Amino acid sequence: MNQILLVEDEPLFRKGLAKLITDSGTNWNVCAEAENGQEAEPLIAEWLPDLVITDIRMPLMDGLELLKRVKSRFPDIEFIVITGFQDFQYAQTALRYGALDLLVKPCSKQDIYDVLDKADALVSEKQARLRKEETEHQLLLENTLRAIFLRFPFITEAVEELERSLGGCKLILFQITDYYPSRKEYTKRDVPLLQFAVLNIISELLDMHGIQGKLLLIEYGRYALLLKDTAREQSVCAAVCETVGRLLGLTVSAHPSGVIPGVTHLADLYEASMEEAKLFERADKENGMKTAFPINRARQQLISAQMVALIVAGQIELLKQYLNTLIKEVRMMPMEAGKIEGLSVSFALQDIARKQFEQEHEPQLLAERISRLHGCDSIDEVYAWIQAETERFMANFVVWQEKYSENAVSKAVRYMEDHYSESLPLQQVASQIHLNAAYFSHLFKKETGRSFVDYLVELRMEKAKQLLANTDMKITEVSGRIGYDLPNYFAKLFKQSTGLTPKDYRKLHQG
Numbered sequence: 001m002n003q004i005l006l007v008e009d010e011p012l013f014r015k016g017l018a019k020l021i022t023d024s025g026t027n028w029n030v031c032a033e034a035e036n037g038q039e040a041e042p043l044i045a046e047w048l049p050d051l052v053i054t055d056i057r058m059p060l061m062d063g064l065e066l067l068k069r070v071k072s073r074f075p076d077i078e079f080i081v082i083t084g085f086q087d088f089q090y091a092q093t094a095l096r097y098g099a100l101d102l103l104v105k106p107c108s109k110q111d112i113y114d115v116l117d118k119a120d121a122l123v124s125e126k127q128a129r130l131r132k133e134e135t136e137h138q139l140l141l142e143n144t145l146r147a148i149f150l151r152f153p154f155i156t157e158a159v160e161e162l163e164r165s166l167g168g169c170k171l172i173l174f175q176i177t178d179y180y181p182s183r184k185e186y187t188k189r190d191v192p193l194l195q196f197a198v199l200n201i202i203s204e205l206l207d208m209h210g211i212q213g214k215l216l217l218i219e220y221g222r223y224a225l226l227l228k229d230t231a232r233e234q235s236v237c238a239a240v241c242e243t244v245g246r247l248l249g250l251t252v253s254a255h256p257s258g259v260i261p262g263v264t265h266l267a268d269l270y271e272a273s274m275e276e277a278k279l280f281e282r283a284d285k286e287n288g289m290k291t292a293f294p295i296n297r298a299r300q301q302l303i304s305a306q307m308v309a310l311i312v313a314g315q316i317e318l319l320k321q322y323l324n325t326l327i328k329e330v331r332m333m334p335m336e337a338g339k340i341e342g343l344s345v346s347f348a349l350q351d352i353a354r355k356q357f358e359q360e361h362e363p364q365l366l367a368e369r370i371s372r373l374h375g376c377d378s379i380d381e382v383y384a385w386i387q388a389e390t391e392r393f394m395a396n397f398v399v400w401q402e403k404y405s406e407n408a409v410s411k412a413v414r415y416m417e418d419h420y421s422e423s424l425p426l427q428q429v430a431s432q433i434h435l436n437a438a439y440f441s442h443l444f445k446k447e448t449g450r451s452f453v454d455y456l457v458e459l460r461m462e463k464a465k466q467l468l469a470n471t472d473m474k475i476t477e478v479s480g481r482i483g484y485d486l487p488n489y490f491a492k493l494f495k496q497s498t499g500l501t502p503k504d505y506r507k508l509h510q511g
Contacts, residue, residue, distance in 0.1 A: 001315075001442060002123055003031040005047060007040040007054035007066065008082065011492045017053070020112060022451050027120055027315075029441050031426060033453060035489055037061030037069075044070055044077065046425060050123045053103070055082045056094070064094055071098045078122060080115050082107075127309075135302050142216060149218045151267050162263045166214060169226040170233055171257040171266065173273050174202070174240060176221040176250050184249045190374055191220075193339050197370055198244055198252075199223065200300070200347045205239050207351075224270070226260070247367035303348040311356060311397075311439065323390045331383045338379050342386040343370070349393040357400040408433045409447040412440070413455075420459050421483050426452045460484070461497040468502055469509040475502050 004021060008014035018030045031047050034040035038060040044052060052070065054063040067079050081094040082103045094102065100122065101115045140158055147154035176198065179191050186194065195217060202223065203215055212228040227233060237254035244252045257273045260266060303326070310319040326345050330338045350366065369389070376382045411433050416424065429452070430440035444452050460482040467478045479490035494502050 001029045001439075002027050002051065002120060003047060003049040004028050004051045004053060005040065005044055005049040006030055006033045007035075007037060007052060007058070007063065008033075009035045009055060009058045011035070011496045015496065017112070018451070018453065020109060021116070022445065022454075024113060024116070026113070026116055027124075028116055030451060030453060031437075031441070035492070037063060037066030039486070039489075040066055041069060044074070047427075048074065049077060051078045051080065051100075051119050053080045053082065057084075064097070067094055067097050067099060076126065078119055080119065131302065131305060138301075145214070145216055145224075145263070145266075146218055148263055148266050149216075149224060149270050159263060166226050166260070166263055168259065169213070169228055170259050171269050171273075172225040172227055172233065172237060173255040173257060173270065174198075174223040174225065175253045175255070176244075177253055178251055179221065181249050181251065186374070189336055192336065193343060193370075193374065194248060194250065195221070196340060196343055197248060198250065200343075201244055201247060202240050204351075205236070205243060208354075209239075211236060218270070222274075224266075248370070300344040300348050300351075303345060304351050307348065307352055308356065311352070320394070323394070327383065327386055327390060330386050331379060333379065335376070335379045335382060338382045339373055339376065342373060342382055342389070345386055346373075346389045349389060353393060353396050357396055408440070409444055412444065413448075416456060416459060420456070420463060421481055424456060424483060457493055458497070461494060464490070464494060464502070465498070465505065465509075468506045478502065 006014055006018055008017065014033055014035070018033060021028050021030055028051070031049055032043045034043055036058040037054070040052070040054070041061070052066075054066055056063040063081055067081065070077055071079070075098070079094070079099040080101050080103055081099045082105060083094075084105050100119055103111060103115060140155070141162060144154045144158040145162060146152075148159070176194075179194060180186050199215065199217055202225065205211075206213055206215065206225075209232075211232060214226040216224045216226075218224050225236070227236060233256055237256065241252045241254055244250050255273045257269045260269060306322065307319060310316075310322060323345075326341075330341050330345075333341060346369070354360075369385075373382070373385050376385055412429050415429055415432050426441055427437045430437040433440070441452055444450075444455070448455055450458070463482045464478055467473055467481060471478075473481065475491070476487045479485075479487040482490070484490040484493075491502055494500075494505070498505055500508065
């Protein structure tokens with residue numbers, strides 16, 4: 001869900017705008033509010049919202065100054081500027097400074113929805129472009145690294161980045177010594193799928209044990225792992241050989257090759273290691289497959305990223321539509337390509353289930369499902385296999401939702417009651433119950449009928465009423481006690497909530 005930060009010194013207008021956005025059913029969530037630019041600037045740095053809606057005329061720091069300062073630091077944050085008719089010429093400057101659009105007071109509900117739709121389209125396009133660019137960049141780095149290993153031409157600019165990220169790593173080479181063990185009925189057409197499975201098994205082992213490294217399929221049956229945690233070299237080698245053997249029945253040999261002096265020396269280390277192990281003599285000449293099958297792990301990662309974005313935004317119907325689209329695409333592919341795509345989707349689902357749903361990793365069940373995929377003899381059978389995978393995922397998702405919906409909000413409310421006197425951003429509360437901030441915001445509103453910000457304000461106002469009615473604390477002390485460093489801001493919120501100033505409320509209830 002996209003995040004909005006509201007900056008407006010008129011509390012009634014700001015709260016009305018926040019409620020309108022919250023009730024709109026759009027893809028926007030109000031993550032924080034501020035009454036002037038000075039208060040907003042640190043909140044923007046903390047939340048990094050997708051959109052800031054700000055008034056122009058405010059005390060301490062106006063909207064134009066806020067726009068200039070934030071755009072210089074965070075150029076990707078979009079701004080919508082609220083202005084009156086008398087400030088319209090002044091507001092044109094905001095457009096020159098990079099504001100996306102203007103809202104002229106008095107603005108209708110439709111005016112607000114129109115600019116939000118415009119901002120949503122822009123932000124969605126930007127996020128999709130960034131995901132695509134990141135995927136393409138990772139592919140470039142992988143292809144460059146593979147080219148270095150094989151002494152192919154490569155792009156020198158990418159080498160500089162690889163040097164920064166991989167300097168001081170230890171190189172470990174893994175070799176599948178036989179793709180056709182007697183106890184398995186693998187055929188030549190199974191090899192690409194097996195290579196992909198091995199790649200993902202090694203990757204999962206690293207991820208599960210928190211081991212940092214860069215994993216790459218170099219060529220037929222040969223994988224390179226550039227390991228950052230050099231002290232765990234032996235345990236990594238043992239785990240890879242044991243796990244791949246147990247799950248796929250394949251024999252893996254591991255060949256540690258020492259710390260790399262630089263990425264441009266990888267070809268020397270690779271060839272020396274292959275020569276020592278006499279692995280070149282073991283190439284499968286009869287099957288003619290001496291080059292790597294073009295496995296695209298970036299595809300799996302892209303699927304995972306897109307699904308996580310939909311999950312944390314609470315867009316379950318769009319998630320189902322996305323999965324259905326993936327399944328239909330598999331049915332349109334040749335069988336072997338469909339198997340690779342199906343396995344990409346399956347590994348993405350498994351990764352999300354483990355990381356997002358806290359599901360136990362069950363490697364033996366995974367191996368059984370991969371074996372069933374191997375046995376598919378038609379694209380219809382592959383289609384049925386991937387459909388079963390997605391149905392299993394959605395069933396686990398429903399269980400996870402029910403589990404957290406039952407007690408997550410009540411735990412959050414208890415935490416808020418214990419810590420209301422502190423600075424209490426939504427992200428902090430969400431982390432206490434182990435939920436993503438955007439999903440927690442969606443769940444909180446669904447369960448309580450109020451946004452997180454509104455609920456927190458109401459909670460603090462109730463505490464303020466108790467202090468004003470039953471103690472002699474100064475107004476400034478009451479403000480600080482309930483979590484507001486700015487007494488004037490507290491007084492505005494209190495009057496908005498009760499219709500009385502804190503002073504008048506005390507008089508009424510203390511006689």
